[in-house]
Amino acid sequence: MKNTGFHLTSAQPERRLVNVFIEAFIVGAVGFAIAMVANSLSPRGLSLTRNYFPPAPTQVASATNNAGVVASPPLLATNASRENKLAERLAARGLRLIEFAGVRQLYQDPRREQELIVFVDARNEQSYLEGHIPAAYHFDHYYPDKYLPEVFPACQQAEIVVVYCIGGDCEDSEFASAYLVDAGIPAARLNVFAGGFEAWKTNGMPVEIGPRGSGELQQRQQ
Amino acid sequence: MNPPLQTTRSARAQDLTTLLARAVVGGLYVYMGLSKALYPVDFLKLLRQYNLFESALWLNIIAASLPWFEVFCGLLLLFGVAVRGTALVSLATLVPFTIVVWKRALVLQAASQIPFCAVRFDCGCGTGEVNICFKLLENSILMLLSAWLLLTPRFRACLWPEPVTKLRLRSASRVTP
Numbered sequence: 001m002k003n004t005g006f007h008l009t010s011a012q013p014e015r016r017l018v019n020v021f022i023e024a025f026i027v028g029a030v031g032f033a034i035a036m037v038a039n040s041l042s043p044r045g046l047s048l049t050r051n052y053f054p055p056a057p058t059q060v061a062s063a064t065n066n067a068g069v070v071a072s073p074p075l076l077a078t079n080a081s082r083e084n085k086l087a088e089r090l091a092a093r094g095l096r097l098i099e100f101a102g103v104r105q106l107y108q109d110p111r112r113e114q115e116l117i118v119f120v121d122a123r124n125e126q127s128y129l130e131g132h133i134p135a136a137y138h139f140d141h142y143y144p145d146k147y148l149p150e151v152f153p154a155c156q157q158a159e160i161v162v163v164y165c166i167g168g169d170c171e172d173s174e175f176a177s178a179y180l181v182d183a184g185i186p187a188a189r190l191n192v193f194a195g196g197f198e199a200w201k202t203n204g205m206p207v208e209i210g211p212r213g214s215g216e217l218q219q220r221q222q
Numbered sequence: 223m224n225p226p227l228q229t230t231r232s233a234r235a236q237d238l239t240t241l242l243a244r245a246v247v248g249g250l251y252v253y254m255g256l257s258k259a260l261y262p263v264d265f266l267k268l269l270r271q272y273n274l275f276e277s278a279l280w281l282n283i284i285a286a287s288l289p290w291f292e293v294f295c296g297l298l299l300l301f302g303v304a305v306r307g308t309a310l311v312s313l314a315t316l317v318p319f320t321i322v323v324w325k326r327a328l329v330l331q332a333a334s335q336i337p338f339c340a341v342r343f344d345c346g347c348g349t350g351e352v353n354i355c356f357k358l359l360e361n362s363i364l365m366l367l368s369a370w371l372l373l374t375p376r377f378r379a380c381l382w383p384e385p386v387t388k389l390r391l392r393s394a395s396r397v398t399p
Binding site (some may be wrong): 015016019020021022023024025026028030031032034035036038039042044045046047048049050052068069070073126140142155165180 | 235259260261262263266270271273276277278279281282283285286287288289291292293294295304306307308310311312314358360377384387390
């Protein structure tokens with residue numbers, strides 16, 4: 001880097017001000033263009049046109065008719081009110097909420113071995129590899145092209161699909177289910193596990209580490 | 223022609239402050255921008271929490287472009303290209319973002335009934351969950367440093383500090399021999 005020591009005493013103050021604004025405009029325009037190119041080249045880049053957070057039908061009707069409207073995220077809420085609201089949104093989408101007891105029953109059901117009951121993990125890749133419900137398929141709905149070819153046939157042949165994310169305020173299971181419905185999986189098959197992976201772990205259920213079918217199981221203490 | 227550069231102690235202190243301001247603001251922008259650009263979905267989710275955009279298109283555009291834009295501005299400051307213009311852009315983005323973060327903290331404070339400075343949340347700034355008062359202080363320092371870079375009389379160790387001014391001066395000198 002050369003030591004220019006450049007300064008502007010030869011320019012008029014008002015011209016300097018105009019120059020700074022022109023410079024800022026160029027920085028903004030070039031920066032935005034470069035950012036858009038970087039996003040399109042990045043393997044983790046976002047699609048600009050997709051609505052990642054489609055509102056449930058009743059939300060759309062109450063807010064606006066615009067199909068591109070984003071669902072409002074939940075603010076701080078108690079567990080009970082959170083689950084009630086989730087159940088309402090799921091019902092509006094034709095989906096069902098399922099509690100831990102029901103999920104455990106499905107996990108122990110022999111139909112799971114025949115893949116007639118399928119678990120779908122809607123968290124990101126890192127969380128999935130750190131631990132998931134044994135034999136659960138991974139479906140990060142933000143990158144459907146990567147995961148749908150594997151998860152879609154499994155959901156198509158299953159009788160019951162249980163979709164989960166981390167639990168709590170996490171909405172990824174809801175949006176992943178909505179995406180699967182749009183892709184052609186009947187909504188009646190889909191069950192959203194509200195407690196999510198946190199509830200699974202805290203109840204001492206087995207956890208598979210690494211990719212699906214790695215066989216590396218971890219039985220946690222209740 | 224530029225007059226000779228001053229080499230007094232105060233001028234050296236100014237140069238050092240400018241250099242430090244560029245390093246701090248530029249370095250932070252690159253770090254924060256990259257931490258968001260590598261996980262754009264996390265940033266998208268955090269941005270959605272602010273309820274700023276009803277339209278999915280605008281939400282996606284901001285979430286996709288802002289992290290890389292920050293990296294770009296950070297690199298310009300670090301290498302000393304269009305420093306004043308970048309400092310103005312930095313100020314123009316920091317002021318509304320700080321207001322938005324502050325408003326969000328007020329909402330969280332009202333919802334959780336805790337003192338304002340006890341509010342902690344991930345503001346989507348690229349540094350994970352932070353204390354709101356620390357975040358506001360950090361943003362204020364960044365705004366002050368950006369204002370310094372905007373107003374400082376001269377630059378050292380820069381590749382192309384004021385390209386527009388320099389190009390206009392050059393074209394003016396060609397017109398009037």
